[in-house]
Amino acid sequence: MSAPRQIHIELEQCEGHGLCAATAPGIYDLDDDGFALRQDFEVSSELVSDAEAGIGACPMSAIRWAS
Numbered sequence: 001m002s003a004p005r006q007i008h009i010e011l012e013q014c015e016g017h018g019l020c021a022a023t024a025p026g027i028y029d030l031d032d033d034g035f036a037l038r039q040d041f042e043v044s045s046e047l048v049s050d051a052e053a054g055i056g057a058c059p060m061s062a063i064r065w066a067s
């Protein structure tokens with residue numbers, strides 16, 4: 001079983017496309033303007049593959065694994 005992992009989002013790179021949250025609802029939180037809200041947060045092992053899909057969906061490559 002995989003371990004929980006840590007997401008890091010470069011918030012200044014985020015342009016508010018919202019594709020991360022559309023691809024992986026419940027993992028990525030957006031503010032009222034559609035920009036990523038949280039810079040660093042943990043993803044449980046069950047959600048790692050969904051989070052990975054969100055990373056791939058970001059057109060700005062603003063999301064990465066921190067661990």
Ligand code: SF4
Nearest residue numbers: 014015017018020058
């Ligand atoms: S997909 Fe990327 S650019 Fe769009 S809201 Fe998420 S982090 Fe920001």
